[in-house]
Amino acid sequence: MSAHTPHELHDEFPQDEALLRRLKQENPHFRKLSDRYHEVNRAVHRIETEVEPASDEHAEELKKQRLSLVDEISGLLAKARAAAG
Numbered sequence: 001m002s003a004h005t006p007h008e009l010h011d012e013f014p015q016d017e018a019l020l021r022r023l024k025q026e027n028p029h030f031r032k033l034s035d036r037y038h039e040v041n042r043a044v045h046r047i048e049t050e051v052e053p054a055s056d057e058h059a060e061e062l063k064k065q066r067l068s069l070v071d072e073i074s075g076l077l078a079k080a081r082a083a084a085g
Helices: 014-026 028-048 056-084
Strands: none
Touching (some): 014 028, 014 056, 028 056
């Protein structure tokens, strides 16, 4: 069994689970980012669990993409929290 676990958005932002759902429904840009994050995250997980082979460079590039998406999603969540509060 692998020690690698997927980094789902609800795991990354457990305090914002309801907000994640709402933004996915109401904000097309957020939905696109969320879908892209899920796609990249799954690719990273497949590589880390050795289901899919990849070069170290490709794996690192995917991890950088995932981090960039998390940063952008985090910013949108912060704006939505500020607007609600």
